Amino acid sequence: MIHVDPLPLLSVQGVTKHYGAHIGCADVSFDLYPGEVMGIVGESGSGKSTLLNCMAGHLPPDAGGVVFDTRADGPRDTVTMSEPERRMLSRTDWAFVHQHARDGLRMGVSAGGNVGERLMAVGARHYGDIRDKATDWLDRVEIDASRVDDRPTTFSGGMKQRLQIARNLVTGPRLVFMDEPTGGLDVSVQARLLDLLRGLVRDMGLSAIIVTHDLAVVRLLADRLMVMKSGRVVESGLTDQVLDDPQHAYSQLLVSSVLQV
């Protein structure tokens, strides 16, 4: 077997973001390879969401680069690429799952319209095809096809979150950013959602970056883990390694804070 060193899908290089004198995140670097799921954990205010927003192009970092391996032109720094290109990426190869589904959904538009939006944004103009694809995706995230014309306002919290995931994955992205995807859901719904996510990530060969404060989420989903504190990465490694044998004092505190039932 010939071993080919794959290019990292995403290469984060020294990303730094300040809010005035305050540090958002400082000098974060890592590589994410195709098919890999990276977890970022840390307490509130540790800069994990700032980092995620910098990577996803929602916030301009003060320093550093985010190099993405684009389909067309190979590795490109998304920080310095033009805005139309970046927005095109975020409609096609990237997906962003918000913590609150209503931030990521159009609440006044039916479930089918929500899923179809990204298709229409990249040029789909055949109603029947769009609808078939939307129905198919609702099915894949375990939403009954009869709800395709209902608005997300009539959906439960877990359904909204699953709809948001369908809406993001419909264009077949290669990289998914998730910001606390299970936050605010009750535990049984969380479990189902995680199960679903794990299935989708494996089936589609997605790469993902998951920001969460819930260690159970990263234990289930993430291959690798970064622990952040006060804007800096204090520890990183394989998920099981970090969770079972935390080295840094803060990681130890984090792991020991979880109630074992």
Added chain:
Amino acid sequence: MTEYNFAYLDEQTKRMIRRAILKGLAIPGYQVPFASREMPMPYGWGTGGVQVSAAVLTPEDRFKVIDQGADDTTNAVSIRAFFERTAGVATTTTTSEATVIQTRHRIPEAALTEGQILVYQVPIPEPLRFLEPRESETRKMHELEEYGLMHVKLYEDISRHGHIATSYAYPVRVEGRYVMDPSPIPKFDNPKLGGMAAIQLFGAGREQRIYALPPYCDVVSLDFEDHPFDPSKADHPCGLCGAQDSYLDEVIVDDAGGRMFVCSDTDYCEARQMAGHRGKDAA
């Protein structure tokens, strides 16, 4: 006529508006911000259209105003009287004789010619407004040609009604670039927007935007491949002049369910009646 400057607005204001109009003509379908003035009428009554008309009128012009196609409704009568008083221009109700036509919600049935200017009153110039409330975001969407959302609206129409139920203010794409709100004209009028010989100017007073279509512009109504654009109208002939091809208003004539369909373009209807055409309800 010493009380007002010609056509009410001062010359500096007219210059400013003309600059916006020229920019709008240079970039078809692009909404040009302009410093809309307060006019002696409420917003929603055509303050944008009136300012555009004031900026393009010359003393030699012949002015026509229609409101939903009619020359004799309140809005049309008062705006016509306004320019009779403040500009002293000649007015007419005959489409072919007018050089400047200000309109609310209709395009005249008679084909317009080169040298004519059609001025639309626009309530909400932003076609994406009800889909995306943030102005900063809609501007960015226009800038980057991100118009997928416009189709989401049409998708919603079909999923809810089985067909595209948007029947007025039907969004169009201009010269393959900007998506534009054609003002609340019925979609029946949409095919006339493209390739028109006259200059089309759109003025939104409250929203402070002017946009324009130069003559013989390419204008396409948005649709889906399997649900093509359909410029529908009531399936009747005009009750007064018998016209089969004009846009019709439904008029309730008694309290027993009686109704008749008449041309919304009064000038077109009257001209046909003068020429001897009679519909079934004609007296």
